[in-house]
Amino acid sequence: MNGKSGIFVGKRKKVFPQRDMENxxxxxxxxxxxxxxxxxxxxxxxxxxxxxxxxxxxxxxxxxxxxxxxxxxxxxxxxxxxxxxxxxxxxxxxxxxxxxxxxxxxxxxGVSEERPKKKKKRGIRLDRHDTSNKRLDDGVTSIDNNKVKQEDSAKTKTVGLSKNAQFRAICPSPSILSFVEDNLLGRRRDIQLKRAGYNIELSAPLDNIPFSTSSERERIEEPVFRNRLEFFAAAKVSSSFPPADLPEIAFAGRSNVGKSSLLNALTRQWGVVRTSDKPGLTQTINFFTLGSKMCMVDLPGYGFAYAKEEVKEAWEDLVKEYVSTRLGLKRVCLLIDTKWGMKQTDHELVDLMERAQTKYQIILTKTDTVFPIDVARQAMQIEERLKANKSVVQPAVMVSSKSGAGIRSLRTVLSKIARFVKP
Ligand SMILES: Nc1nc2c(ncn2[C@@H]2O[C@H](COP(=O)(O)OP(=O)(O)OP(=O)(O)O)[C@@H](O)[C@H]2O)c(=O)[nH]1
Ligand SMILES: [Mg+2]
Structure with missing residues (x-):
């Protein structure tokens, strides 16, 4: 600051007043x-x-x-x-x-005391239809501008939104929503399950009949799944695959998606197929017979990040070879974790099965980990994506091996395969 003239020339310093001096x-x-x-x-x-x-x-x-x-x-x-x-x-x-x-x-x-009148603010009156004095973004209600705005908002809706926002914008179809509600899919409170008559002390409580006695609980509606689940063979290379005498249903998907758990849940024979919370437990193709009716095949998971590169490739090649060449294979259940949705590796397998004309069906697993509405959205999104595919079997089935939700529906779907092939 120039002291003499009193004009600021530089940056003014922040100084606060002090009042401590006498006079x-x-x-x-x-x-x-x-x-x-x-x-x-x-x-x-x-x-x-x-x-x-x-x-x-x-x-x-x-x-x-x-x-x-x-x-x-x-x-x-x-x-x-x-x-x-x-x-x-x-x-x-x-x-x-x-x-x-x-x-x-x-x-x-000496005028009597009155409250002073407030000065009215003078607003500028504008002709609604006169656009000459307005900017485009001023909220002009002309038809042209509205059209432009609508187009813009439609564009931003699809292009500008993040993946998450796009997912939240999905409106599931009424059939999917009612399936989710009827089967109590998605994360639910214990009190809600109790009120609906399910005994939450049991494993997979929603796979039981509500308000049922213990003898009723034992019953599985589909006779084929009442058969004993038995380990039959394991293969690390395609040359050691067993002969394809029975119709086969294979369970494929990324590591830790819940393939082995689903086999146990379907048959209610916990512990026959080994499961683990560590990804990469199943490293060979494991064949299990369900009586003399069906063969269920537990595949090693793909996309396991911590495995050695060559091991990972070997598993993936084995799975690819199995799904594209196996003769007795009637359906591949492609398991997708509901929380994460379809990943690149899943799409690669889908493409391969499309080329090989192998029938596959999407199974959304671990539905108990997300909100019911997100289960429906995920199912809707996947169904839309695969709409044009030829080998896909619609609709996608939503399950939880932990709560037992949707397991009965999946049994019904899969038992038809066994019945039609071997009546
Ligand atoms: N919350 C929840 N957890 C589940 C469900 N199904 C499986 N899990 C858990 O997920 C983990 C992996 O389950 P697995 O059945 O071994 O998965 P996997 O796909 O066979 O895994 P890999 O053999 O490594 O390919 C285990 O800790 C299971 O308890 C489910 O429906 N809900
Ligand atoms: Mg497994």
């Missing part, structure tokens, strides 16, 4: 700090109060631009009061001052 007031800026004024005690008090109320308190709230626009304009004496005003464009303070002044004048003239 002396030191104020705000470095320039003013130098100018110490002597005042009588009354004036000093008024002065310091007015600065306290106006300058000091407000200055710190303003940013630089606002501060520049603020100008100290008047110090008006009203009776005993000293009011310091700062002029700001359209400020309230200014209106207050003038209305106060008016009342004061009226008092002096």
């Amino acid at each position: 002396k007031v030191t104020v705000g800026t470095s320039h003013r700090r130098k100018t110490e004024r002597k005042m009588d005690s009354e004036t000093q008090e008024k002065f310091s109060n007015s600065r306290k109320n106006t300058l000091h308190g407000e200055r710190r709230k303003f940013n630089n631009t606002e501060r520049n626009s603020v100008r100290k304009v008047k110090c008006v004496k009203m009776g005993e009061e000293n009011v310091t005003l700062r002029k700001q464009s359209g400020s309230k303070q200014k209106t207050e001052l003038f209305s106060k002044k008016k009342v004061q004048d009226k008092r002096n003239l």
